Amino acid sequence: MNISQTGRQGSRFAKRRTSRGDRAFEAVAVGIVTLLTLLILLPMINVVSASFSSASAVNAGRVLLLPVESTLENYKTILKYNSVWLGYRNTIFYTVVGTFINVSLTMMCAYPLAQKSFSGRKFLSILFFIPMIFNGGMIPNYILMRDLKIINTLWAGLIPGAINIFNMIVTRTFIQSSIPDTMAEAARIDGCSPTRYFFSFVLPLSKTIIAVISMYYAVSHWNDYFTAFLYINKRSLYPLQLFLREILVNSQFDSSVMNDPDAARQLQGLAETLKYVVIVVSTLPLMCIYPFVQKYFVKGVMIGSVKG
Amino acid sequence: MKAKRIRIAWKRDWQLYLFMLLPVAYIVIFAYVPMAGLQLAFRKYTAQGGIWGSPWIGLDNLVKFVNSYQFERVVSNTFILSIYGLACMQIIPICFALIINTIEKPRFKKVTQTIVNLPHFISVVVLVGMLMQVFNSRTGIYGVLYEHFTGQYPTDLFGKLGAFRHLYIWSTVWQNFGWQSIIYIAALAGVDTQLHEAAQIDGASRAQRVWHVDLPHIQPTIMILLIMGIGKIMSVGFEKAYLMQNSLNLKHSELISTYVYRIGLSGVGKTDFSYATAIGLFNAVINLVLILGANVLSRRITDTSLW
Numbered sequence: 001m002n003i004s005q006t007g008r009q010g011s012r013f014a015k016r017r018t019s020r021g022d023r024a025f026e027a028v029a030v031g032i033v034t035l036l037t038l039l040i041l042l043p044m045i046n047v048v049s050a051s052f053s054s055a056s057a058v059n060a061g062r063v064l065l066l067p068v069e070s071t072l073e074n075y076k077t078i079l080k081y082n083s084v085w086l087g088y089r090n091t092i093f094y095t096v097v098g099t100f101i102n103v104s105l106t107m108m109c110a111y112p113l114a115q116k117s118f119s120g121r122k123f124l125s126i127l128f129f130i131p132m133i134f135n136g137g138m139i140p141n142y143i144l145m146r147d148l149k150i151i152n153t154l155w156a157g158l159i160p161g162a163i164n165i166f167n168m169i170v171t172r173t174f175i176q177s178s179i180p181d182t183m184a185e186a187a188r189i190d191g192c193s194p195t196r197y198f199f200s201f202v203l204p205l206s207k208t209i210i211a212v213i214s215m216y217y218a219v220s221h222w223n224d225y226f227t228a229f230l231y232i233n234k235r236s237l238y239p240l241q242l243f244l245r246e247i248l249v250n251s252q253f254d255s256s257v258m259n260d261p262d263a264a265r266q267l268q269g270l271a272e273t274l275k276y277v278v279i280v281v282s283t284l285p286l287m288c289i290y291p292f293v294q295k296y297f298v299k300g301v302m303i304g305s306v307k308g
Numbered sequence: 309m310k311a312k313r314i315r316i317a318w319k320r321d322w323q324l325y326l327f328m329l330l331p332v333a334y335i336v337i338f339a340y341v342p343m344a345g346l347q348l349a350f351r352k353y354t355a356q357g358g359i360w361g362s363p364w365i366g367l368d369n370l371v372k373f374v375n376s377y378q379f380e381r382v383v384s385n386t387f388i389l390s391i392y393g394l395a396c397m398q399i400i401p402i403c404f405a406l407i408i409n410t411i412e413k414p415r416f417k418k419v420t421q422t423i424v425n426l427p428h429f430i431s432v433v434v435l436v437g438m439l440m441q442v443f444n445s446r447t448g449i450y451g452v453l454y455e456h457f458t459g460q461y462p463t464d465l466f467g468k469l470g471a472f473r474h475l476y477i478w479s480t481v482w483q484n485f486g487w488q489s490i491i492y493i494a495a496l497a498g499v500d501t502q503l504h505e506a507a508q509i510d511g512a513s514r515a516q517r518v519w520h521v522d523l524p525h526i527q528p529t530i531m532i533l534l535i536m537g538i539g540k541i542m543s544v545g546f547e548k549a550y551l552m553q554n555s556l557n558l559k560h561s562e563l564i565s566t567y568v569y570r571i572g573l574s575g576v577g578k579t580d581f582s583y584a585t586a587i588g589l590f591n592a593v594i595n596l597v598l599i600l601g602a603n604v605l606s607r608r609i610t611d612t613s614l615w
Contacts, residue, residue: 021513022513022514025410025513025514025515026410026514029407029411030411030413030416032407033404033407033411034420036424039482040482041423042449043438043442043449043482044426044427046442047438047441058447061446061447061448061452062452105331105334108327108328108331109328112321113328117320118321118324119320119321120317120324120325124328127335131339133539133599134343134592134595134596135339135342136339136341136342136344136345136588137589137591137592138546138568138569138572138584138588139345139348139581139585139588140344140348141342141345142572142573143345143348143358143359143581144337144338144345160338162334162338163331163335168331194323194324195326195327198327219429223429223430223431223432223433224431225432225433226546226547230573241433244431244433244437245433245551248437248441249436249437272447275437275441278437279434279441282431283429283431283434286429290425290426290429298490298494301490301491301494302491
């Protein structure tokens, strides 16, 4: 009671001391931030609104901030467009399985490297560090993938980038700084093997970092088009982003993949509008989840910035 | 003696080595084998010979690249685009962090920050798609507003050579300035409030305190990120540039990385693995020099190095 009283008095005191100039300064700051936020928001609102507008309104350029002649027709059409759903299915597969592989390998690598007493630590750290600043590049990688017969298989969406070295270093830093060495020491003296120590202590204590890197990996799988672009040219294995590229960048709607001819005919007139729909359909999941998991992403940035 | 030490270490750590087995195998196969593959830059690739058996031709490929008319174009495009981007992506997030930090409304800050972070999660493909829609000269907001105020439709920005770099960089700014500012906002949260109070008692205005208290506090962070940025100059991405490329803007949009793809993998014209590898090697070496140089600089100036 007492404390909050003085606290409030303190803030009142501080408030009285802010000059008119300072208040004007804050008002300007609020104005600038509001303006920038709107600048971020407006294109996104425009895209969403256009996706709910009639094709004629979109083609005539009548959609600004609110849907014009609002309709769900566009979404119904896209529901029948098989490529998008095939892409969705493949992307979910690559994201779920890929993230699992990523996190497992990252933890397997970060844990030993975080143990101060580990005898191969220095050499192995360097081994993992060098590829961060120098790599073989596009062509040697392509030849390797070709020779290993990974091209045009599901593995092409899982193997490239299976360990992100930056994420691994962030994880190692986290383990090092949040789990004291003395604990490993004590466990060892009590006869606990490194494997058991990993599963009973390190894994439970690393929940935060596992959440953080899982999300980083998952987002990068969801948004990745580059690896699939290089290593997959079989349509049945395309992730969503490659279909999006066809639709958005190359303006190709393949009407033969629609399962009924009526819808295929509709597609012609709707092309521009449907682009807005696929943008929304592909991006919405991440946008909706983000506000709830924001703190993990921000935490990741913090841990990463401590020292890479 | 040494053998004995190794034996003791092995006995104690063998399980840890087992943990490392898969990650090490992965990194050796998928990072070091391609590095060895760079020797292709000095060979003439043949299908039978592959990486290890094709005939050596020395520096021919590199010489050919340096003397080709594309050399100047792709190298300067890469540099210009990344330095332009570096400048914008350094300055704008810092300004944004300093500004939002002066606001004392926690709810407002939280909501606006969440919104400006959102575009970071849009994929490159969708971003370029949005860019094309929004800047469509007839149906996009840009075209509609332009027509509204001037009475005529604008020319297509994607076909305009001069517009490519600005579209590329400012869409990156739009997408990432909020995300980039997180780190500065976090650093600013660590400013000692006593410093502010002392400055206030001495009569410093809010603007003066931003300049004399906040900015010096985040200076080390700024330096580190700037140096890291310099180290990444040559690795400006393939992905976005390739998506935005068309025959009209190729003069500005052909970067080293997209050129490597065109020569080596696109299947358009004559595919030449060796030549493409040589161009990639050229890029990787400059990149390495920049990173190492930036790190030395960092150690000199800020006493912190990246490793």
